[in-house]
Amino acid sequence: MLDVVDLAYCYGSRKAVQQASFSIQEGECLGLLGPNGAGKTTTISCIAGLLSAWEGNLKMNGEVFRPAERKSDRCKLGFVPQDLALYPKLTAEENLRLFATLHGLKRQQCEQAVKEKLELAGLTDRRGDLVGSYSGGMKRRLNLVAGLMHSPSLVLLDEPTVGVDPQSRNHLFEMLLRLKSEGVALLYTTHYMEEAQRLCDRISIMNEGTVMATGTPSELAIEAGEEGADLEQVFLKLTGRSLKDV
Amino acid sequence: MDTISAAWTLAQKDLRSFLRDRTALVLSILVPIALVSVFGWIMAYAFGGSGGMPKVTLHIADFAHSGKSQELVESLRNDGNLRVRVVKLPEHRDSIDRDAVQRRLEKLIRDGDANHVLILPQDMDQQIEAGKIPLLNLLRDPGRAMEEQVIQIALIQASLNVFGGDFFTGAMEQMLNKQGMDSQTTGLIRSWMVNIGSTMDAFYESKAEDARQNPKTRAGVNEKDVGESDAGDQNGGLQGELKPAGNRGAGETMRGFMEELLPVETKDVSPPDRGKQVTYQQAQSVAGMTVMMLLFALTSCGSVLLSEREEGTLKRLFSQPISWNAILLGKFFFVLLIGLGQMTILFAYGEWMFRVGLFRDPVTLFVLSLSWVVTGGAFGMFLASISRSRKQAESLASLLILMMAALGGCWFPLQMMNLPTVLDTLCKGTMTYWAMTGFQSMLWNQLVWYDTKILHALTWQWCWAGGLGLGAVIFFRRNYCRG
Ligand SMILES: Nc1ncnc2c1ncn2[C@@H]1O[C@H](COP(=O)(O)OP(=O)(O)OP(=O)(O)O)[C@@H](O)[C@H]1O
Ligand SMILES: [Mg+2]
Numbered sequence: 010m011l012d013v014v015d016l017a018y019c020y021g022s023r024k025a026v027q028q029a030s031f032s033i034q035e036g037e038c039l040g041l042l043g044p045n046g047a048g049k050t051t052t053i054s055c056i057a058g059l060l061s062a063w064e065g066n067l068k069m070n071g072e073v074f075r076p077a078e079r080k081s082d083r084c085k086l087g088f089v090p091q092d093l094a095l096y097p098k099l100t101a102e103e104n105l106r107l108f109a110t111l112h113g114l115k116r117q118q119c120e121q122a123v124k125e126k127l128e129l130a131g132l133t134d135r136r137g138d139l140v141g142s143y144s145g146g147m148k149r150r151l152n153l154v155a156g157l158m159h160s161p162s163l164v165l166l167d168e169p170t171v172g173v174d175p176q177s178r179n180h181l182f183e184m185l186l187r188l189k190s191e192g193v194a195l196l197y198t199t200h201y202m203e204e205a206q207r208l209c210d211r212i213s214i215m216n217e218g219t220v221m222a223t224g225t226p227s228e229l230a231i232e233a234g235e236e237g238a239d240l241e242q243v244f245l246k247l248t249g250r251s252l253k254d255v
Numbered sequence: 256m257d258t259i260s261a262a263w264t265l266a267q268k269d270l271r272s273f274l275r276d277r278t279a280l281v282l283s284i285l286v287p288i289a290l291v292s293v294f295g296w297i298m299a300y301a302f303g304g305s306g307g308m309p310k311v312t313l314h315i316a317d318f319a320h321s322g323k324s325q326e327l328v329e330s331l332r333n334d335g336n337l338r339v340r341v342v343k344l345p346e347h348r349d350s351i352d353r354d355a356v357q358r359r360l361e362k363l364i365r366d367g368d369a370n371h372v373l374i375l376p377q378d379m380d381q382q383i384e385a386g387k388i389p390l391l392n393l394l395r396d397p398g399r400a401m402e403e404q405v406i407q408i409a410l411i412q413a414s415l416n417v418f419g420g421d422f423f424t425g426a427m428e429q430m431l432n433k434q435g436m437d438s439q440t441t442g443l444i445r446s447w448m449v450n451i452g453s454t455m456d457a458f459y460e461s462k463a464e465d466a467r468q469n470p471k472t473r474a475g476v477n478e479k480d481v482g483e484s485d486a487g488d489q490n491g492g493l494q495g496e497l498k499p500a501g502n503r504g505a506g507e508t509m510r511g512f513m514e515e516l517l518p519v520e521t522k523d524v525s526p527p528d529r530g531k532q533v534t535y536q537q538a539q540s541v542a543g544m545t546v547m548m549l550l551f552a553l554t555s556c557g558s559v560l561l562s563e564r565e566e567g568t569l570k571r572l573f574s575q576p577i578s579w580n581a582i583l584l585g586k587f588f589f590v591l592l593i594g595l596g597q598m599t600i601l602f603a604y605g606e607w608m609f610r611v612g613l614f615r616d617p618v619t620l621f622v623l624s625l626s627w628v629v630t631g632g633a634f635g636m637f638l639a640s641i642s643r644s645r646k647q648a649e650s651l652a653s654l655l656i657l658m659m660a661a662l663g664g665c666w667f668p669l670q671m672m673n674l675p676t677v678l679d680t681l682c683k684g685t686m687t688y689w690a691m692t693g694f695q696s697m698l699w700n701q702l703v704w705y706d707t708k709i710l711h712a713l714t715w716q717w718c719w720a721g722g723l724g725l726g727a728v729i730f731f732r733r734n735y736c737r738g
Contacts, residue, residue, distance in 0.1 A: 090570050096568060099272060
């Protein structure tokens with residue numbers, strides 16, 4: 010579905026991503042696993058169209074994909090940013106309606122989508138409350154569904170579970186598994202091994218801007234020369250033990 | 256989604272958020288209203304009621320203590336532009352320690368208790384009798400030059416009252432002598448002037464005769480009113496002196512001539528529609544505070560763009576299938592809505608409070624308000640687009656707005672000040688100046704929007720709006736958009 014070939018991006022002279030390549034199939038969840046500063050957010054930002062001056066090739070279903078330049082390409086994506094990107098002075102309903110409207114949904118479709126997504130996030134009862142009054146977990150769930158209003162076939166998720174309790178995390182996982190079962194492809198960045206293991210079909214390990222290896226956890230163990238080892242050991246083997254974001 | 260619909264959707268979102276913030280909303284209305292009230296009152300009372308211009312306080316130390324000197328003091332007291340305070344001097348003038356008194360008078364000025372002290376010399380009467388101009392001393396605070404002009408004019412008028420027209424021929428002779436002209440020539444000049452005087456007297460005499468026979472024709476340009484007079488006591492002193500030419504004696508005819516020579520136009524010209532009670536200061540403070548407060552409101556709305564960036568929502572907006580123009584335009588729409596709303600509230604309040612006649616010409620009011628909201632909005636957007644954080648934008652805004660408000664005449668009417676060319680040019684370079692010019696032309700001069708003066712002011716505002724808008728677009732692309 011999405012092919013990323015030799016993606017590279019620099020912030021000024023700092024190389025944040027270099028020669029990153031991977032691909033995602035329909036209905037697949039690809040985990041982008043990497044330490045802090047590995048370049049996960051930068052990679053997702055290039056694909057989401059937030060950054061435009063990247064190098065390399067992006068293809069969606071075999072066609073050139075330039076989301077920063079083409080609105081139609083951005084329509085194909087759902088984006089869930091790492092930071093909560095919601096308007097605290099609007100209610101959950103109003104937030105969702107805004108993003109649905111910006112995606113060009115007609116009034117009725119819009120109301121339908123808002124209703125569905127509120128249900129998906131388990132927020133129907135609190136739909137009229139200001140988002141500013143929500144708990145961290147509720148905001149996270151809303152942040153996730155806000156990226157799904159137009160029912161995209163590929164969703165980019167940048168650490169969507171940061172700072173939530175096990176119940177909310179579980180709810181989020183169930184939402185994502187449901188999406189997957191509906192054939193939606195997911196690109197999921199995280200540095201939590203168990204999340205990657207539970208949710209992702211394949212995992213790309215990223216370090217210092219490059220993708221070191223891609224595969225299922227057992228394939229990665231073999232690639233790292235540590236057959237039978239768990240994902241965390243493989244991860245540390247591939248990315249090293251020293252601090253990464255210094 | 257097309258740009259305009261997307262921009263409108265975003266503006267509605269901002270408006271909704273804005274209206275939800277009750278405290279900010281109430282403050283955004285109350286603060287300007289409080290300021291307009293306070294400034295309106297202070298301006299109106301501090302500057303002497305309906306007259307418009309402030310009265311100049313003149314302290315007088317009368318060492319002569321003679322009939323003539325008291326006549327002069329009285330005449331100055333009658334001048335509508337002056338507030339005369341007589342400095343108490345010791346009873347026995349002969350035993351006065353002049354130096355001590357002089358030091359005391361100077362101290363008055365240094366301490367800020369007086370700005371101008373006029374000293375009438377002890378031998379004033381003797382000097383006059385000798386046909387000389389008595390040497391009057393004026394101690395002054397050099398920072399109050401403009402007020403001094405008022406004093407000088409009042410002094411000329413008072414001298415004319417007290418010493419009569421002949422005094423000036425003598426005074427001129429004395430001055431020319433002092434500058435080195437030989438006494439034969441000055442004597443000649445004097446006799447010419449006396450001739451001129453008597454020719455003029457004959458002229459005024461015949462006019463007076465005319466007036467007596469035909470009482471409806473009134474002599475003297477000074478007495479003609481154009482429009483309604485509302486100057487109150489501002490010109491009272493001078494007008495009080497005017498008498499029909501028929502009553503003029505020999506000295507007074509010369510005085511009438513001199514008065515007309517003075518660079519003070521005593522004709523009252525006010526637009527017929529101007530509300531009777533409006534003072535220049537009230538019109539000034541309603542317009543000034545509105546112009547200034549609107550800038551504050553608009554820059555703070557513009558900086559919502561920065562908080563969107565800081566809070567991360569801008570990222571999500573950029574991932575939506577809308578153009579970046581729509582995001583910028585959406586903020587601009589929001590700023591315009593808030594600006595128009597605030598302006599309406601402030602003007603309605605200003606009108607209710609001070610009756611400055613704001614809604615006399617709604618079209619002109621709307622054109623001026625819209626132009627200023629667009630200009631101020633562009634300013635707010637520009638600041639937001641060049642700033643790195645909301646805090647930075649707000650400090651920059653405060654600095655620039657306060658400076659522009661002062662220079663543009665939002666606080667104090669620039670017309671009252673005698674500005675040097677450089678400062679005058681600087682003032683005219685601010686956008687607030689042109690907003691104030693527009694509003695004052697409407698409020699005070701009762702001009703309509705298509706009058707050249709207002710069109711001129713509007714043109715400058717739109718130039719500012721265009722420049723700032725273009726700057727906002729450029730910097731927004733550079734600082735906010737996809738790198
Ligand atoms: N706006 C920016 N300007 C300059 N450098 C940046 C910027 N954003 C990120 N970087 C740098 O680019 C590199 C990759 O950052 P990125 O945010 O993509 O990492 P990440 O894998 O998402 O990290 P984390 O897990 O902490 O979110 C880092 O070295 C970071 O310092
Ligand atoms: Mg990140």
